[in-house]
Amino acid sequence: DTGVSQNPRHKITKRGQNVTFRCDPISEHNRLYWYRQTLGQGPEFLTYFQNEAQLEKSRLLSDRFSAERPKGSFSTLEIQRTEQGDSAMYLCASSSSGGRDEQFFGPGTRLTVL
Amino acid sequence: AQRVTQPEKLLSVFKGAPVELKCNYSYSGSPELFWYVQYSRQRLQLLLRHISRESIKGFTADLNKGETSFHLKKPFAQEEDSAMYYCALSGTYSGAGSYQLTFGKGTKLSVIP
Numbered sequence: 001d002t003g004v005s006q007n008p009r010h011k012i013t014k015r016g017q018n019v020t021f022r023c024d025p026i027s028e029h030n031r032l033y034w035y036r037q038t039l040g041q042g043p044e045f046l047t048y049f050q051n052e053a054q055l056e057k058s059r060l061l062s063d064r065f066s067a068e069r070p071k072g073s074f075s076t077l078e079i080q081r082t083e084q085g086d087s088a089m090y091l092c093a094s095s096s097s098g099g100r101d102e103q104f105f106g107p108g109t110r111l112t113v114l
Numbered sequence: 115a116q117r118v119t120q121p122e123k124l125l126s127v128f129k130g131a132p133v134e135l136k137c138n139y140s141y142s143g144s145p146e147l148f149w150y151v152q153y154s155r156q157r158l159q160l161l162l163r164h165i166s167r168e169s170i171k172g173f174t175a176d177l178n179k180g181e182t183s184f185h186l187k188k189p190f191a192q193e194e195d196s197a198m199y200y201c202a203l204s205g206t207y208s209g210a211g212s213y214q215l216t217f218g219k220g221t222k223l224s225v226i227p
Contacts, residue, residue, distance in 0.1 A: 003157075004157075031213075033214060033215075035215075040123075040219065041219055041220075042118075042200050042202070042217030042218050042219050042220050043158070043200075043215070043217050044217070045214040045215065045216070048214060056214065091158070095213070101213075102160050102163070103160075103213075103215060104159075105150075105157050105158040105159065106157065107157045108157070
């Protein structure tokens with residue numbers, strides 16, 4: 001499968017725990033995006049990488065959230081001290097560098113914070 | 115600020131009837147508009163974008179800058195069209211290279227056999 005992959009697909013955690021999600025983009029794509037989707041809403045932008053550089057962050061990304069993309073390949077999104085309000089679907093998307101190119105989405109990681 | 119509004123949460127039509135999913139946007143520059151679709155148990159995928167002016171699976175969408183709308187239309191609905199549809203906007207190049215998408219809340223289309 002050459003599409004965007006995300007792991008794990010589901011994560012259940014207790015409030016206050018740390019969680020980390022992984023995204024593997026399409027191999028030739030240098031742009032990578034993280035979005036969050038809560039029930040009844042469309043995806044909301046969290047952060048953007050071009051290669052290994054994190055170039056843009058949304059105000060939704062509190063200081064408990066950190067994202068990395070070492071070596072410009074896969075990316076991780078970590079949430080520290082999780083809160084119940086963090087429960088959501090976390091989506092990763094990638095695109096090539098040709099302007100407003102199509103973003104290809106992964107299947108998402110569903111986080112439930114108890 | 116950029117915003118996308120999809121006024122209908124749910125739209126039910128009979129098979130063979132015409133479909134129109136509404137999308138209005140707010141953006142001061144020249145946006146690019148997209149329709150993404152999510153079928154049951156599948157990932158979000160691009161259906162069409164205004165710049166390509168294509169018809170995909172019988173769906174078309176025309177950008178109306180005067181009315182700031184990008185409604186999705188299909189003349190004859192099929193059962194396999196039942197899905198969640200999201201309208202999305204990509205604004206002007208931000209300078210950081212991001213073409214982040216702003217999504218509407220989505221419309222669930224249900225085609226009744």
